[in-house]
Amino acid sequence: MSSFVEKNIYHHASGEAEQTVKAHSNKCDLVFYAAWFCPFVHRTWLALEEKEILYEYREVNPYKKEKEFLDINPLGLTPAIAYHGKALHESLVLNEFLEDEFTGSKPLLPKDSFERARCRLWIDHLAKKFTSAFFRTMQAQEEDKQKEGLNELVETLKTYLDQVKGPWFLGEQFSLVDITVAPWIFRMYILEEHRGFKDELVGGCWPEYKKLIKERPSVIKTSSDRQRYTEFYQRYLQNETESEIAKAIRAGKPLP
Ligand SMILES: N[C@@H](CCC(=O)N[C@@H](CS)C(=O)NCC(=O)O)C(=O)O
Numbered sequence: 001m002s003s004f005v006e007k008n009i010y011h012h013a014s015g016e017a018e019q020t021v022k023a024h025s026n027k028c029d030l031v032f033y034a035a036w037f038c039p040f041v042h043r044t045w046l047a048l049e050e051k052e053i054l055y056e057y058r059e060v061n062p063y064k065k066e067k068e069f070l071d072i073n074p075l076g077l078t079p080a081i082a083y084h085g086k087a088l089h090e091s092l093v094l095n096e097f098l099e100d101e102f103t104g105s106k107p108l109l110p111k112d113s114f115e116r117a118r119c120r121l122w123i124d125h126l127a128k129k130f131t132s133a134f135f136r137t138m139q140a141q142e143e144d145k146q147k148e149g150l151n152e153l154v155e156t157l158k159t160y161l162d163q164v165k166g167p168w169f170l171g172e173q174f175s176l177v178d179i180t181v182a183p184w185i186f187r188m189y190i191l192e193e194h195r196g197f198k199d200e201l202v203g204g205c206w207p208e209y210k211k212l213i214k215e216r217p218s219v220i221k222t223s224s225d226r227q228r229y230t231e232f233y234q235r236y237l238q239n240e241t242e243s244e245i246a247k248a249i250r251a252g253k254p255l256p
Contacts, residue, residue: 042183
């Protein structure tokens with residue numbers, strides 16, 4: 001059961017993201033059920049923006065589990081979409097769906113089957129290893145656990161960056177692999193300010209990759225004011241949130 005605080009979370013995007021939300025308020029065949037603060041939403045939002053797909057942005061608070069939203073995603077997690085009346089969820093599945101469905105838009109996966117499979121391998125690495133290390137580091141309270149999480153985060157990031165051809169994972173083509181990690185790179189400052197993360201711990205192409213992600217127009221257009229994220233992540237930093245992610249991390253289970 002989510003707490004009172006989560007149910008009453010600041011309920012709309014701010015900054016650049018607010019303008020983007022406004023620009024996508026008209027009815028459309030594709031309804032994007034989103035929560036402004038959610039990094040998983042951010043993944044799919046980036047795919048929609050990069051591919052310049054027409055969509056209607058609909059803000060939901062996933063902690064409230066309202067019936068209208070549960071009808072779209074019975075798990076009650078954002079993001080989800082309804083497309084021509086049919087519903088789908090899971091950020092990475094949604095991104096693959098957008099890639100398959102909107103073939104006339106800019107491709108976010110390479111043509112070659114082997115290269116596509118290799119992209120999926122690294123998406124899997126980022127989704128399973130890097131993302132969970134990020135949440136573990138954020139939620140850890142004792143210093144030794146924070147260090148342990150941070151080391152794991154740095155190692156999984158370095159392993160990934162060794163595969164980045166530069167400037168992007170595939171070289172010149174920006175892809176779903178870059179999109180998979182971008183929302184957490186954007187939020188990395190939380191770990192810098194509260195968990196001792198430093199660019200020097202990673203080295204290699206990290207500073208340049210991080211800079212390019214933060215400057216990417218799709219990332220800027222979908223980002224709210226930094227202060228809002230700082231407020232939102234307090235409950236993770238104090239390990240007080242009752243989100244499904246936080247509960248999985250506490251229980252040592254895979255992320256939902
Ligand atoms: N694996 C899911 C995770 C989605 C997820 O956990 N979203 C969070 C918001 S960031 C959520 O809906 N939380 C509601 C809850 O924990 O009850 C995905 O990639 O889409």
